[in-house]
Amino acid sequence: MATIRDVAKKAGVAISTVSLAMNGTGPVSAETLKRVLEASEAVGYRPNVLAQSLKRGHSKLIGLVLGDIGNPFFSRLLRVVDSILSETDHMVIVVETASHAERERRTLDQLRHHRVGGILMAPMTNDPGFAAFLSRLDIPVVLIDQNVDGANLDFVSSDNTLATTMLTEYLIRMGHRRIAFIGGDPGQWTAALRRKGFRDAMAASNLPVDPAMEIVADFSGEKAYDQVVRLLSMPQRPTALVTASNLMALGALQAINDLGFSCPQEISLTGVDDVPWSTVLKPRLTIAAQPVEELARVAANFLIERMTLRGGITLPPRTHIAIPRLVVGTSCAPPPASA
């Protein structure tokens, strides 16, 4: 491949002049500029990204660190981020951490050694040590979906509390009083907020929350299945479920089906986050949808600003909270008369 040397030779100028000319980073006479451009064209010159990055100290690669690529929330995020960052000539390195805390650190370390220009991350870990670790990284980082307390980084997410509040209120208005919540480990940022949203809505309507009706599962959906099976086998079973994620909702739906209950006639079901091709799912789930495109766009732009503006890394951390949208499906109905 042609190097800058070839261009210089062809144009009859010094290497440095070629660099100045191509990057518009110094005064160059019109005449020389033309000669350089022509020579560059003639030899088919493309700057070696590796060399540029080495000199600059960091590359034009972006690390995208996610817990679970299979989750449509994240794959959509990846898609949008990819398309936005490609406009500024960046490429995206994707790493899945399988929600494993230690893998998370290892991955960030690896990205640092690759001298990526920035990192977009949906962290799973949330402890003080991790916050410190992130600060020491000395690379622009934007957090998505889950915040890390004390990390003082840009953070983009939707209003998680509002999401479950919406759903719970919707069910209450429909007449439900015994509503169960299937949420994630409250140690996690979003899980705690979604739980809070549920409680807030219940409290606002003066409805008691039976501790047995507040389930802890994980975001994978399998645990949700088991828990819902248990829940629906209780004598005083709930008439409606609020689940904290799309996978949990699907797990719950499967449990409802497998136990021979009908949804929504006997049990109403709601969840957070879109399910792919939800339109073909019967019943169609009523959900609080996160505006993924918006989240991805804002996060990508936060990162770009930090990377391109000089002194960008010292910018005070910003936060963007998007508003979820209630998408009404066919998975909710008034509670059966007997209940």
Add this chain to the structure above:
Amino acid sequence: MATIRDVAKKAGVAISTVSLAMNGTGPVSAETLKRVLEASEAVGYRPNVLAQSLKRGHSKLIGLVLGDIGNPFFSRLLRVVDSILSETDHMVIVVETASHAERERRTLDQLRHHRVGGILMAPMTNDPGFAAFLSRLDIPVVLIDQNVDGANLDFVSSDNTLATTMLTEYLIRMGHRRIAFIGGDPGQWTAALRRKGFRDAMAASNLPVDPAMEIVADFSGEKAYDQVVRLLSMPQRPTALVTASNLMALGALQAINDLGFSCPQEISLTGVDDVPWSTVLKPRLTIAAQPVEELARVAANFLIERMTLRGGITLPPRTHIAIPRLVVGTSCAPPPASA
């Protein structure tokens, strides 16, 4: 960050000796080795990947080029590839081309300028010009899912013909005679093969194929929806559908539902490729599942061999064809008596 110079100074040896010692690439006395290792540890040395790559001529990054990350087939592929390649210290750059032929070339060009060590690709394009383009790339490339005629590259896929043959035979055995096929653009490698599989099975049972029953849609599912609506509105409508992808199957299912038909009582439905959380979909689809893990594993290993073995790039191209698995769901039943 600490450089090799810092280590050399600390250990009191030459820079080159440190390199030799750390990489085990030259004779070093036990005494020196120990000193170097200690010094390296003391200053917290990590080689600069960028510098190494620049010198070597290529990086330890792998390009993964996919048409549609939202498709669970590809997101599962990504996951497995990522985990395998991370074992050999590689990282994966993911680019979605949105099945756009020109974007495909641009992406490959970009990856070349980033001096990636290798490329995994599920190409959408299949014309002689593209084959030539791929050869000129001078980077190890492994094709997945879709082959490119005349490219002479490693190729990994499942037996696409067999997949639809399986499904068609299954429906025929069940008693169906009017079976429609919803496939992709036959210009595409896999689409043509899947179409062939359908025809083969029909011919083997001496069943005529009504041209009106062979639909061309695309892999996105929306076109499939429209076509199935049209198909089912015909007076002599089919009693069973074979669709060529997961998204098409979902589009078809939605069409069946929206027109008020019941599946499988009135229309039987089958498809190729897994659908995520297919277990909660009612009915559960009967599908020919591709062994994604196997495909990803073989492809990744092909690539690793080409990258690490010296002369690997000159290895003769290999092909691996995996056998799809028939997964019986609840979306098929014998045709209604009236038909």
Add this chain to the structure above:
DNA sequence: TTGATTGATCGAACCGTTTCGACTACGAAT
């Protein structure tokens, strides 16, 4: 004893850029 071999180490060149400091002309200011 001598010449060849080998093991250990080093200096320097190189990968392909960017960038800093130096140099030359030349018109403007004094």
Add this chain to the structure above:
DNA sequence: ATTCGTAGTCGAAACGGTTCGATCAATCAA
């Protein structure tokens, strides 16, 4: 007429590694 500032260009020094050839002492065969 001298100085100054500046546009235009250049050479050389980085960036942080790898690797080739040279050096030198110790070992070995003849």
